[in-house]
Amino acid sequence: MLLAILVLFNAIAVVLTADKTRKLTSKWDVLQQSQDRYDIEWRNLLLEEQSLSEHSRVTRIATKQLDMVRPMPKEEIIIRTK
Amino acid sequence: MARQAKRKQIPTLIPWRLYVLVGVVIVLFLSLVARAAYIQLIEPDKLRHESDMRTLRTTSNQVQRGLISDRNGEMMAVSVPVLAVWADPKIAHDKHAFEDMRRWQALADVLQLPVDGLVDKVRNHPKHRFVYLKRQVIPAVADYIKELKIDGIYLKPESRRYYPGGEISAQLIGITNIDDVGIEGIENTYNTWLTGTPSKQKVRKSRDGKVVEHLSVVEKGENSNDLVLSIDQRIQQLAYRELKRTTELYQATSGSVVVIDVETGEVLAMVNTPSYNPNSRQKLQPHRMRNRAITDTYEPGSTVKPFVIAAALESGAVKADDLISTSPGWMRIGGRQVRDSHNNGDMSLAKILIKSSNVGISKVALSMPIQQILGTYQAMGLGNYSGINLTGESAGIIHDRRRWSDFERATLSFGYGFTATPLQIAHMYATLGSGGISYPVSILKLKKKPEGKQVISSKVAHQVMKMLVGVTEPGGTARKAHISGYPVAGKTGTSRKAIAGGYGDDYVALFAGVAPVHKPRLAISVVINEPKGDTYYGGLVAGPAFAKIMSGALQMLNVEPITKREAINLASISGNAK
Numbered sequence: 301m302l303l304a305i306l307v308l309f310n311a312i313a314v315v316l317t318a319d320k321t322r323k324l325t326s327k328w329d330v331l332q333q334s335q336d337r338y339d340i341e342w343r344n345l346l347l348e349e350q351s352l353s354e355h356s357r358v359t360r361i362a363t364k365q366l367d368m369v370r371p372m373p374k375e376e377i378i379i380r381t382k
Numbered sequence: 383m384a385r386q387a388k389r390k391q392i393p394t395l396i397p398w399r400l401y402v403l404v405g406v407v408i409v410l411f412l413s414l415v416a417r418a419a420y421i422q423l424i425e426p427d428k429l430r431h432e433s434d435m436r437t438l439r440t441t442s443n444q445v446q447r448g449l450i451s452d453r454n455g456e457m458m459a460v461s462v463p464v465l466a467v468w469a470d471p472k473i474a475h476d477k478h479a480f481e482d483m484r485r486w487q488a489l490a491d492v493l494q495l496p497v498d499g500l501v502d503k504v505r506n507h508p509k510h511r512f513v514y515l516k517r518q519v520i521p522a523v524a525d526y527i528k529e530l531k532i533d534g535i536y537l538k539p540e541s542r543r544y545y546p547g548g549e550i551s552a553q554l555i556g557i558t559n560i561d562d563v564g565i566e567g568i569e570n571t572y573n574t575w576l577t578g579t580p581s582k583q584k585v586r587k588s589r590d591g592k593v594v595e596h597l598s599v600v601e602k603g604e605n606s607n608d609l610v611l612s613i614d615q616r617i618q619q620l621a622y623r624e625l626k627r628t629t630e631l632y633q634a635t636s637g638s639v640v641v642i643d644v645e646t647g648e649v650l651a652m653v654n655t656p657s658y659n660p661n662s663r664q665k666l667q668p669h670r671m672r673n674r675a676i677t678d679t680y681e682p683g684s685t686v687k688p689f690v691i692a693a694a695l696e697s698g699a700v701k702a703d704d705l706i707s708t709s710p711g712w713m714r715i716g717g718r719q720v721r722d723s724h725n726n727g728d729m730s731l732a733k734i735l736i737k738s739s740n741v742g743i744s745k746v747a748l749s750m751p752i753q754q755i756l757g758t759y760q761a762m763g764l765g766n767y768s769g770i771n772l773t774g775e776s777a778g779i780i781h782d783r784r785r786w787s788d789f790e791r792a793t794l795s796f797g798y799g800f801t802a803t804p805l806q807i808a809h810m811y812a813t814l815g816s817g818g819i820s821y822p823v824s825i826l827k828l829k830k831k832p833e834g835k836q837v838i839s840s841k842v843a844h845q846v847m848k849m850l851v852g853v854t855e856p857g858g859t860a861r862k863a864h865i866s867g868y869p870v871a872g873k874t875g876t877s878r879k880a881i882a883g884g885y886g887d888d889y890v891a892l893f894a895g896v897a898p899v900h901k902p903r904l905a906i907s908v909v910i911n912e913p914k915g916d917t918y919y920g921g922l923v924a925g926p927a928f929a930k931i932m933s934g935a936l937q938m939l940n941v942e943p944i945t946k947r948e949a950i951n952l953a954s955i956s957g958n959a960k
Contacts, residue, residue: 322594329593343446343462350457350546355619374867376943
């Protein structure tokens with residue numbers, strides 16, 4: 301009789317665990333899918349960042365719009381931190 | 383009567399009825415148990431199979447080709463998923479997809495293809511099962527196509543490669559073909575490293591399409607790997623801009639610039655003109671796609687003279703303070719003539735380099751055995767692969783034979799009779815700059831400093847470097863390569879291009895050097911091939927580009943400009959040399 305009860309409990313535990321596993325797996329899968337989605341978004345953002353931060357563009361904006369100039373080596377002042 | 387009847391209805395147990403009923407219930411129950419047991423224990427396979435058919439799926443994940451970035455993490459090649467539109471003509475026919483032509487019109491419009499050609503492609507081959515309609519369609523368009531719901535039209539994931547750097551690094555990075563296989567440059571060399579294979583997995587899906595169980599891996603995939611190059615995109619961009627300007631100004635056929643980090647042997651920039659846009663492939667011309675910095679070889683001309691001096695100092699054939707008579711400005715060797723532009727009289731070794739005297743260097747070369755020069759050239763990497771390991775690299779030609787005429791020995795000393803790539807020339811100067819230690823050239827970012835090989839003694843290397851300072855100072859052949867703040871040890875070169883049966887009218891203008899002299903950081907070679915017009919001297923054509931790239935790159939790398947005291951120190955050394 302005791303054994304029968306134990307078997308019953310065991311069976312219920314198996315069912316519960318299986319259900320839990322499935323839920324976790326499906327959650328994991330959803331997370332993985334969103335990871336893929338973010339990865340694609342990241343790639344597109346990378347490209348956008350690259351095209352915006354392209355050196356010739358930055359140089360053009362710095363010199364034309366912001367009136368910046370690159371200092372000559374002899375105009376450089378070196379500050380030592382130690 | 384009624385009363386009697388009522389009394390008669392007092393329940394009396396009719397045993398056989400009860401037994402029959404109980405018996406039937408038990409039989410029914412037992413048969414249920416038996417059936418359940420049968421399904422569960424004796425023949426479970428069929429139902430399992432039925433269940434599996436409804437829930438088991440094989441999924442595969444798409445793997446994007448690895449990223450290529452420069453040493454600071456700036457992207458040089460990025461893959462983005464796109465889709466290919468394909469059709470199954472048989473299904474399109476079977477399901478009468480051609481009845482609603484409005485959908486086909488919409489499909490053709492969004493794909494920017496003529497509708498007739500598109501429909502014919504599918505309609506004319508009713509037995510075929512696969513035909514591409516358009517490849518590399520962006521996801522937004524793909525969603526629209528999915529909404530059109532045309533029978534027999536499907537989408538297939540693939541990826542497209544973008545090169546944010548565009549033409550700047552086009553030859554170095556190379557390109558992939560439409561099937562994502564690298565066919566040029568680094569894309570080709572490191573194709574296996576960059577390519578991943580998709581993995582396939584068996585999963586169980588629930589009724590609403592969620593994955594609830596991972597069962598097994600059908601095919602083990604491999605993740606793609608990213609590649610970090612030694613290139614510094616800032617320097618690369620600067621070098622390309624200056625090279626392009628120079629190439630256009632002198633209407634040269636082509637040009638190359640290589641920048642090497644003296645301390646590690648890493649390539650910081652490698653650019654070529656003319657270039658092409660790797661993002662738009664309609665008008666690809668093979669001659670624009672060649673990475674000339676490693677594939678094309680030139681006779682290096684006077685740029686090798688410092689190494690002849692180094693060989694001579696090393697062997698003891700001359701001493702650093704020797705004077706060599708070059709009077710009267712020409713000499714006859716074995717019936718041929720070697721000449722300078724004018725008579726320079728007695729010259730120190732430094733002055734031979736500063737004035738780029740052919741007579742002087744020939745005399746130095748003839749004072750030692752030929753093997754000494756050849757040995758130094760080869761130790762410096764001429765005639766050998768640089769170790770950069772890129773597709774199409776040329777090793778250059780340097781003959782190794784027993785018998786040399788005196789004239790050949792002389793020409794060898796001023797850079798004729800053998801060929802080198804722009805990369806090899808830059809590498810030679812990098813070796814000179816690092817105190818005679820030759821580091822293998824690397825296009826990949828290194829984690830730690832590689833082991834170098836001492837090929838000339840550091841004493842000789844320093845002596846030669848000091849002699850070269852005068853080249854970019856007043857009186858030298860390349861004042862235009864002078865940089866304020868960063869003293870340069872460089873050498874000009876102007877070589878005639880060999881044609882069948884002798885030398886033609888075209889020139890190659892070169893400048894190669896290291897800076898800053900007191901603590902060398904960068905070695906740069908600039909090679910301008912076939913400049914048109916009257917100016918073709920290395921100092922005038924390649925010198926200014928060298929100066930701009932060198933000073934810009936040193937600033938970017940935060941290299942300290944020389945202090946006044948150090949400048950005076952150096953000036954006195956080069957003054958002595960004169």
